Amino acid sequence: MPPGRATDTVSDRLEATPLYRKVGELLATRIDEGFWQAGEMLPNEFVLADQFNVSQGTVRKALGTLESRGIVERRQGRGTFVTTNTDERSFYHFFRLAEPGGERVKPDPHSEKIKRRKATKHEQQQLGTADNTEVFEIVRVRVVGEHRASRETMLIPCDIAPTLQSLKSKLPNSLYPYYQQQFGTMVLRAEEYIAAVTASKIVAAALQIEPGTPVLEVTRTAHDIKDRVVELRVSQFRSDLFNYNVTLR
Amino acid sequence: MPPGRATDTVSDRLEATPLYRKVGELLATRIDEGFWQAGEMLPNEFVLADQFNVSQGTVRKALGTLESRGIVERRQGRGTFVTTNTDERSFYHFFRLAEPGGERVKPDPHSEKIKRRKATKHEQQQLGTADNTEVFEIVRVRVVGEHRASRETMLIPCDIAPTLQSLKSKLPNSLYPYYQQQFGTMVLRAEEYIAAVTASKIVAAALQIEPGTPVLEVTRTAHDIKDRVVELRVSQFRSDLFNYNVTLR
DNA sequence: TATACTATATCTTATATAAGAATATAAGAC
DNA sequence: GTCTTATATTCTTATATAAGATATAGTATA
Numbered sequence: 001m002p003p004g005r006a007t008d009t010v011s012d013r014l015e016a017t018p019l020y021r022k023v024g025e026l027l028a029t030r031i032d033e034g035f036w037q038a039g040e041m042l043p044n045e046f047v048l049a050d051q052f053n054v055s056q057g058t059v060r061k062a063l064g065t066l067e068s069r070g071i072v073e074r075r076q077g078r079g080t081f082v083t084t085n086t087d088e089r090s091f092y093h094f095f096r097l098a099e100p101g102g103e104r105v106k107p108d109p110h111s112e113k114i115k116r117r118k119a120t121k122h123e124q125q126q127l128g129t130a131d132n133t134e135v136f137e138i139v140r141v142r143v144v145g146e147h148r149a150s151r152e153t154m155l156i157p158c159d160i161a162p163t164l165q166s167l168k169s170k171l172p173n174s175l176y177p178y179y180q181q182q183f184g185t186m187v188l189r190a191e192e193y194i195a196a197v198t199a200s201k202i203v204a205a206a207l208q209i210e211p212g213t214p215v216l217e218v219t220r221t222a223h224d225i226k227d228r229v230v231e232l233r234v235s236q237f238r239s240d241l242f243n244y245n246v247t248l249r
Numbered sequence: 250m251p252p253g254r255a256t257d258t259v260s261d262r263l264e265a266t267p268l269y270r271k272v273g274e275l276l277a278t279r280i281d282e283g284f285w286q287a288g289e290m291l292p293n294e295f296v297l298a299d300q301f302n303v304s305q306g307t308v309r310k311a312l313g314t315l316e317s318r319g320i321v322e323r324r325q326g327r328g329t330f331v332t333t334n335t336d337e338r339s340f341y342h343f344f345r346l347a348e349p350g351g352e353r354v355k356p357d358p359h360s361e362k363i364k365r366r367k368a369t370k371h372e373q374q375q376l377g378t379a380d381n382t383e384v385f386e387i388v389r390v391r392v393v394g395e396h397r398a399s400r401e402t403m404l405i406p407c408d409i410a411p412t413l414q415s416l417k418s419k420l421p422n423s424l425y426p427y428y429q430q431q432f433g434t435m436v437l438r439a440e441e442y443i444a445a446v447t448a449s450k451i452v453a454a455a456l457q458i459e460p461g462t463p464v465l466e467v468t469r470t471a472h473d474i475k476d477r478v479v480e481l482r483v484s485q486f487r488s489d490l491f492n493y494n495v496t497l498r
Numbered sequence: 499t500a501t502a503c504t505a506t507a508t509c510t511t512a513t514a515t516a517a518g519a520a521t522a523t524a525a526g527a528c
Numbered sequence: 529g530t531c532t533t534a535t536a537t538t539c540t541t542a543t544a545t546a547a548g549a550t551a552t553a554g555t556a557t558a
Binding site for chain 4: 018054056058061075076077078
């Protein structure tokens with residue numbers, strides 16, 4: 001079929017979107033809705049091309065956009081797979097702690113508390129949810145070797161992670177893989193605001209440092225495929241032993 | 250010409266690189282060497298295809314990689330242009346200051362000092378240069394409205410920016426566009442390490458805050474097309490009024 | 499018979515090319 | 529000046545072929 005159909009009219013001229021983008025959107029929506037789950041293999045390019053009634057190259061280009069957004073991973077000769085937020089991946093993308101001027105570090109969980117409460121007005125606004133939203137609040141301390149590294153306070157709407165509190169065992173090391181496995185929520189983007197503050201008594205106790213010591217305070221909103229906010233997080237990082245590392249391009 | 254030639258041997262099998270990547274590398278090298286300058290338009294896809302003896306589609310894919318690396322910008326119907334590091338672009342990519350939880354801010358220069366000196370051993374190592382490297386050291390303070398926002402200390406090897414000190418007028422608002430215009434050096438990537446520290450007397454004076462106040466200290470290496478280090482920079486940011494913002498994906 | 503190796507078939511994504519459409523700009527007609 | 533046309537550019541789509549990965553069947557060997 002030639003790209004420009006003979007039936008072009010003004011009305012569909014207005015909504016002229018390239019085929020590959022339409023296909024890409026449809027695929028993204030399917031994945032968001034759990035049609036294909038984490039780690040699952042998508043049908044091959046030719047099958048998808050058949051389903052959408054386009055050529056393999058067009059499906060290919062659509063899949064390329066999903067790949068660059070981190071939604072799928074592709075391997076020549078193997079197939080196209082829904083990205084699994086493994087611990088590794090999750091840490092690599094969303095946990096930026098590093099040796100000063102050097103390699104990134106991977107901390108271990110040390111302790112955690114979880115409770116259910118109502119979100120404040122401000123939190124509701126940040127989450128983009130209605131009034132009276134209930135959230136889980138998780139406070140977790142992490143260690144690197146012998147040292148306390150961070151104290152994180154996470155806020156997750158209950159309707160996103162309904163069974164979170166009934167979890168009997170400890171929370172998994174990384175939450176985003178858990179969100180994905182349990183609730184089909186795929187964290188793809190995080191927006192962070194970093195400040196230097198003095199450690200409060202609570203933070204100092206958690207990080208085993210003197211109150212008043214400067215620490216990094218990182219405020220984050222985490223977003224899914226459709227850019228919905230799925231988590232609020234405020235973390236304090238010990239900054240004398242570790243740095244926050246990021247690459248700008 | 251079909252992709253796999255009948256003359257394939259073991260030796261050229263080993264160096265099997267897709268055409269579009271070879272073409273991309275050649276184009277990147279040309280731009281790095283100043284064959285096409287900032288803002289200049291490249292020949293169109295068909296002309297380049299002719300020059301490299303490949304099809305338009307292959308050139309197109311190569312240009313796509315350069316575009317995603319930020320080396321060129323393309324506009325349908327207009328052409329492909331070497332990216333100009335405008336002030337806007339430079340600030341947007343490489344200056345991450347923002348209102349807490351909100352919009353990015355664009356500060357103005359307030360004062361600056363420049364001198365020439367020998368790099369220390371450690372600096373040489375970070376720059377990846379030989380012994381006895383001479384550098385320019387620039388110290389600059391920036392303001393947002395009435396408030397001091399940052400104090401930056403930049404280190405640039407003299408051979409990268411030979412005429413920097415002879416500059417009569419004030420330094421331009423943003424340095425990277427200047428590097429590109431004057432020396433053909435295109436900063437594409439910056440690696441940053443962020444720490445929370447207490448303001449020293451010098452920093453406190455520059456930022457007009459009390460000594461001991463926590464400030465953000467950002468240590469940066471800036472890299473060009475070929476990933477050479479072209480600048481070292483240590484910046485202190487006032488953190489009570491501003492935050493460091495970054496998007497992770 | 500069981501096991502290890504090897505070729506082969508088949509499934510997958512990747513690469514290269516070609517043709518036409520969409521977009522921007524300049525030149526020409528009125 | 530304003531509209532139309534021409535021209536130059538990138539963008540979209542389709543097609544054919546290559547290349548990578550994996551399972552399977554066959555074969556030799558112990």
